[in-house]
Amino acid sequence: MRFDKKSIAVAATLVVSLGLSACGGGGDGGDDGAAFTFLPKNLGNPYFDTSEVGAQSAADELGVTVTQVGPDAASPEAQVPFINTAAQQGVDALIVSANDPTAICGALEEASGAGTKIVTFDSDTDPECRDLYVSQADxxxxxxxxxxxxxxxxxxxxxxxxxxxxxxxxxxxxxxxxxxxxxxxxxxxxxxxxxxxxxxxxxxxxxxxxxxxxxxxxxxxxxxxxxxxxxxxxxxxxxxxxxxxxxxxxxxxxxxxxxxxxxxxxxxxxxWNPDDLGYLAVQAAAALVNGDIEGEEGDTFTTERLGEYTVGADGVVLLGEPFRFNAENIDDFDF
Structure with a gap:
C-alpha cells in the first residue's frame, strides 16, 4: 500500500448533479459520457471526503464522471433513495459503502437489472448483491x-x-x-x-x-x-x-x-489510505464497465497509480495492509 506525501484537498470535492452527469447504462468506462455514482455511508465524514478525492483522481485518469451523493445519517434506509435514483438515471456504475449487508440489496438488484455495475467499497453487502467488493484490508x-x-x-x-x-x-x-x-x-x-x-x-x-x-x-x-x-x-x-x-x-x-x-x-x-481506496474502487468499476473483468476470481486489472490487482474469492479486491501511525511518522502524511 502506498501513501502520497502530498496535501490532499479534501474540501475541494467535486459534487455534480445526478441529472447532469447521468447517462445510459453499459457505456464505455474510457469515454467522457460514462457516469459513476459514488455513494458513501454518509456525507460530511472526513474519511469519505478523502476517499472521494481518490475517486475523482481516478475519474480524471479514466475520462469518466464520478458524482458523490449520499445521506447525512449513516443508515441503510437513507441510502436506498440514492440507489433508486442511480438506477432510474441508468448510470454505468454505482460505487457504495454499505450501511447494512442485506437491507440495501433489493435496491442494488434493481439497479443491476437496469444495467448498472455494482461495486461496494469499505463496507460490503452480501456477495450476491454486487459485482465486486473493494476491501481496504484483510x-x-x-x-x-x-x-x-x-x-x-x-x-x-x-x-x-x-x-x-x-x-x-x-x-x-x-x-x-x-x-x-x-x-x-x-x-x-x-x-x-x-x-x-x-x-x-x-x-x-x-x-x-x-x-x-x-x-x-x-x-x-x-x-x-x-x-x-x-x-x-x-x-x-x-x-x-x-x-x-x-x-x-x-x-x-x-x-x-x-x-x-x-x-x-x-x-x-x-x-489504510482512504484516498487510495476511493481511487481503486473507481478503477475497478471502470474495468467492469469496459468488460476488462467480470468480477470472477483470478480476473486482473491494472491501475496507473497503484499497479495491478487480482480479484479474489467472492469478488473481493484487496487494497493492502493497515498502516500504524504514531508520533514518529504521523507528520509524513497529509490526509
Missing part, C-alpha cells in the same frame, strides 16, 4: 492490528471497550467479531467489557465515550474502529481526567488525529 489483519496496539498500550491486561459506528455496519461487525476471537485466543488478561455504537455521529460518539468511562471506572483502554468515533473519543479524553490513564486506539486519519498524538492523548492508531 478483515483479520485489521482486527489483529487494533488488538495488538491496545494490548501494547495497556500492558497486556485490563478492561477495554469498543466504540463502533452503527450496529448494522458490515465491516465494523466483522472486525469486532475477529477482535473478540483475537482476545480470546491470545490475550487472556484483557477483558472486553462492552461494545457501544456512536452511529458515525461525532456528538453521539463523544457522549458514548463519556458514558463508557462513567460505567467502567476500571477501564484501561478504548478501541474505536471508525474514524468519526476515534476522533470524538480523543477529543473527550484530551480535556478529561482520564487523559494518560485510559488508552485509545483504532482507525483514524492522520489529519484528524495529529493534535491528539502531539498532546499525548493517543499513542498509536492505524488505517
Amino acid at each position: 478483515a483479520a489483519g485489521i482486527a489483529k492490528v487494533q488488538i495488538e496496539m491496545i494490548a501494547d498500550q495497556i500492558g497486556g491486561a485490563g478492561q477495554i471497550a469498543i466504540l463502533s459506528a452503527s450496529a448494522n455496519a458490515t465491516n465494523q461487525n466483522a472486525w469486532i467479531e475477529l477482535m473478540r476471537t483475537e482476545l480470546e485466543s491470545n490475550y487472556p488478561d484483557i477483558e472486553l467489557v462492552d461494545t457501544v455504537y456512536g452511529d458515525d455521529d461525532d456528538q453521539k460518539s463523544f457522549d458514548q465515550t463519556a458514558a463508557l468511562l462513567q460505567s467502567y471506572p476500571e477501564l484501561k483502554g478504548i478501541v474505536s474502529p471508525t474514524t468519526v468515533g476515534i476522533a470524538a473519543a480523543a477529543r473527550y479524553l484530551s480535556t478529561s481526567e482520564f487523559k494518560g490513564q485510559v488508552s485509545l486506539t483504532g482507525l483514524g486519519t492522520p489529519n484528524q488525529m495529529r493534535e491528539y498524538v502531539a498532546d499525548g492523548t493517543v499513542a498509536e492508531f492505524a488505517l
